[in-house]
Amino acid sequence: MANKTILVVDDEQDILDLIEYNLKKEGFKVLKAENGEKGIEIAKEYKPDLVLLDIMMPKMDGLETVELIRKDEELKRTPVIFLTARSDEKTEIESLNKGGDDFITKPISTTKLVSRIKAVMRRFDDSSEPVNKLIAHDLEIDKDRYVVEKGGKEFQLPRKEFELLFFLASRKGKVLDRQALLNKVWGDNIYVVDRTVDVHVRKIREKLGDHYIETVKGVGYRFKG
Amino acid sequence: MANKTILVVDDEQDILDLIEYNLKKEGFKVLKAENGEKGIEIAKEYKPDLVLLDIMMPKMDGLETVELIRKDEELKRTPVIFLTARSDEKTEIESLNKGGDDFITKPISTTKLVSRIKAVMRRFDDSSEPVNKLIAHDLEIDKDRYVVEKGGKEFQLPRKEFELLFFLASRKGKVLDRQALLNKVWGDNIYVVDRTVDVHVRKIREKLGDHYIETVKGVGYRFKG
């Protein structure tokens, strides 16, 4: 994940600097542009791994900018995350889903910003070296050793429990229904009653505590975060 | 990306073997069929993650085959890449219109083949689904997480309430009558008294405040905006 370049496009210098500071702290390289036109120029030249794009900008706004990105053969696959002021009525964000891969509302919590960036990058990562170590809250989930570490203690979960936890944690925040979990953890053409998931969730909670996996009744389960 | 199954349909055994060899080297599982009919059969049985389809084949050609795939409820979402010797534009356009997702001309560079396959799969991978998030006024309604955020606070609505809110917000400004809401949120052939909607609206208002959903007396409800 390190060594990736992120282009930040925003007309407010303060925000540009703030984001730059936080991303550099995380090990990203950061490029800056104060409007859409310059953003496109820089993107074409440096091919960033991800673009953070403010929606409200003078001249060329974020929506126009992303359209240009999506039309450019070399840039079209670059993930774009929008920045937007919450309760910003003028920008019809509903319709913008077409070109963006996520969006984040200002004011920005920097931890949230970084974790969203990482999540989006993971989705787009070509090199696809599988991630074998997840850190979530106070858990360290190590798939190489099939071990979960928490507060200096090591927990040895059985395979299914471990893989379920790992998968949930790798989609942190997203609600996954039982069928999706079965398909991804158990395998596509395995036939198991879907309530089996419940029992495994319970065992995980028993061992690690019940504040990691949340139940969304009627929908599925979600790793907190 | 590994562990995916690819069905290759081509009438030339040499090409079948060549592609199989290269895809297996990349870690894909490979199924083979020497004509469209068999291809469909195998696809129905094994549900491959992607189909490589030669356009020029005796009996049923690739275009017919993809039409059948697109009509089959279980297969219609399977990505299809066409193979063809012809490099003329008409065929290309026609095939993409008929439901292909990409197009590769023979002779095939195997690295190109693999990278195209990966690209198409990435487009279809469910992790890169569009973002299910709405912003309306000061609400952030996130269907991935089944959470509503307002002023930094997260609200966990029960399923029906959430889905009702989401649906109303996704049609911001439009008045929807109770029956329409029931059909869209509850489902077409579910029988519940239409006043049930009222109760859910009330609960949403209780939790988030009553200035989001407006009542249009004698007609239905409308998300403000």
Place this chain on the structure above:
DNA sequence: GTATTACATAACAATTTCTTCATTATACAT
């Protein structure tokens, strides 16, 4: 071969969510 562990499933208890209905309040037309 036996003991142990992991796994899937079923049963039922606990909980939450959903639906209904009766009552009260409100908007609207006359």
Place this chain on the structure above:
DNA sequence: ATGTATAATGAAGAAATTGTTATGTAATAC
């Protein structure tokens, strides 16, 4: 203003969903 239709509200019971425990079987370790 008054009456009528419609919606809001409160509260109860039904339905749905999940948590939990127990049990049988398969896989693995000893």
